[in-house]
Amino acid sequence: MKYRITPLGLGAAAAIAVFPGTAGQAPAAPIVPGDLGSVPDRTALTFTDSNTGWSVGTANQFAARPGLSTVKLYIADFALQHGDGSTTDRELAERMIRFSDDGAASRLYAKYPNSIDGPAAQYGLTATSGAAFWGNSYTSTADTVRFLEVKKAQDPRSPILGWMRDAAPAAADGTYQNWGTARLPGAEGTKWGWSDYGPPVVNSATIGNGYSVAAATNGTAADQTTDVLRAFGPAPQPSPTVPLRDVVADVVATQFPGDPLGGWVVDAVPSDILVVSAPIEGP
Template sequence: MGIRSGAVAAVVTGVWLAVTGAAGAQPRIDPGAIQPARVLPRTALAVRTLVPGVGRGTDNETEERAALSIAKLYMADYALRHGDGSAEDRDLGERMIRRSDDAAANRIAAKYPYAIDAIAKEYSLRATHGAGGWELSTTSVADVADFLAAKLRAEPDSPILAWMEQPSDKASDGTRQDWGTARLPLVYGTKWGWADVGPPEVASVSFGPGFTVAAHTYGTPEQQTEDVLGAWSPLTAREAPKR
């Protein structure tokens, strides 16, 4: 899942990560290292640091697209912080994040039907809407990357982040979870999403030391991985190792 260190200076995917070594210091990522021109229009990509407002992405990073199972992050966050505090909600949240369990998502949606819209309002996620049901919800990669960066800043011990660090190799429907942003070096945790019907459509969002990165592709998992890795030129020659 990545290497954790208290004092590191490394070049990863053409991005300089620096840790000062002081207690509590956060690594920094240079979002300027992303090369949007390398990303095909089929993919929207956003990268954020933990400094509010500091990040970069493709021209279509704010484009409203299907949230797919990335919406489960918003639902789990609502249930954990604004729900009834039950063990059931925690269990359903874990299943949604680690295994992308649709049945768990359906139960949370029935219990908290306005969860996605409430989280969108709380975090100012302009492209995120869920009133039509979580399966029809929308978001943007900018929204997802901003949301995850906010969680890392305000609640680094959130169970959501821990569950993202321990995903099941296969989702509840048998889909292998190993593509896209998860293939970048130094990624600690990832959530994936995909369309069950129609043309291929996939999404992924990950976090690492001081950064978040989100991608959505009108295409296959393999195509998303190609586009994500291609956004940083060193990875076009050497792909990040698989988990």
Template sequence: MERDAEVVMGTRAGAVAAVVAGVWMAVAGAACAQPGFDPGIPPSVHVPPRTALSVRTLVPGAGWGTDNETEERGALSIAKLFMADFALRHGDGSAEDRELGERMVCKSDDAAADRIAAKYPYAIDAIAQEYGLRATHGGGGWELSTTSVADVADFLAAKLRDEPDSLILAWMEQPSERASDGTRQDWGTARLPQVYGTKWGWSDVGPPEVASVSFGPGFTVAAHTYGTSEQQTEDVLGAWSAVTAPMAPKH
């Protein structure tokens, strides 16, 4: 889907950015006035340690996150964003790569990821180096790769800022209701207000582990939870409610 870059950037840098990222800045900024305060998620916001959360604006370096936002965790199917980005910009330009990329992002198709990984085995590490993603590593196979929510939010913010007409963003805006394996794709960061597009990830083996990353007008948000999709939604919406509560109208 082709989109006008100027229109997209104008929209995504608009009023809702002030509501989402700006609210975080307003609350955290007031706290930052206190001596010795370390900027991040405002201290009144409790996010269970099972969940790592990062919020970014389109301004390089402007964002907030939980204390564990840089923690290296399993990339799960979020790694498919890195692989699709590599194939689109550094691959052979084939229609096959575009088709596989769309299947990876919209349907979280593992078979498509396997084919891209076989064709471009160093894709994840190459993207990590290009974007300066310190916790992102290929791990000898995409399914074993690692990243952090800070890396994911930074990566997606860079795409919005520098390549707003990327097919990756278009595909994230058109996810399938269910993934290729039947998993419903409707939880986590996707449940936040004014989200345009989302990519989800989950583990099929071992204890529950899920991830999601979304973008909206002027912001990105990424979450990873050692728990279920329902628990991630609870944690993400709980953080949102706590941050926006001071901005609610008084009656």
């Protein structure tokens, strides 16, 4: 295998050989959306990189859509921050997030009727609005991701984030919680939402390794999973690596044949240092 390396002399090669590097495999690229224009209008999607703050979404990411059970995130947050601090409130909030328990949500919303509009004002969720019945409330994928990013930055130990990470495989009503944004690489915790009445409508919101993402689909769970995975494309693969010692040996053999220092230079390179491989064709 050949490598595109500019010859600087054997002394320079020796300097490269002993320069400290990182052992192990090169890190995989972070997850980023691809062509969001390919996502059908039935799905709204928002993605934010937690490390840089860079955010992107579909054209309809700011549209108010049925919040379904993802608004339980707001109800739980209000109850934990502004409630009476009771054990009952905390237990109901946990059941809402981990098991998507509608009964728990109804009890907390009856006790705290401002628990959707309150967080909307607190976090600047401009498309979010409560209703007489929490299940008829509205939010947007952009609002949901904004909420999650604020929690991760300002309250990283929030039990809400922990409950998302510890979501039950099946909800209180038996629905399997396993679709949409939860299927993305690096997903750590998710809150799902779905409707039991009328045409299928589903939501999912995920905190991941360095990102937050939310999707809302006028369709089935399978429809949403298809749209989300299409938006992000195949999972990124780790860059191929090769031992640095092999690279140096190739340089020495091809550019400094017969030089008595060559063997010393190659032997000076630690055997466990890997570099990203960049093979080229031709002479």
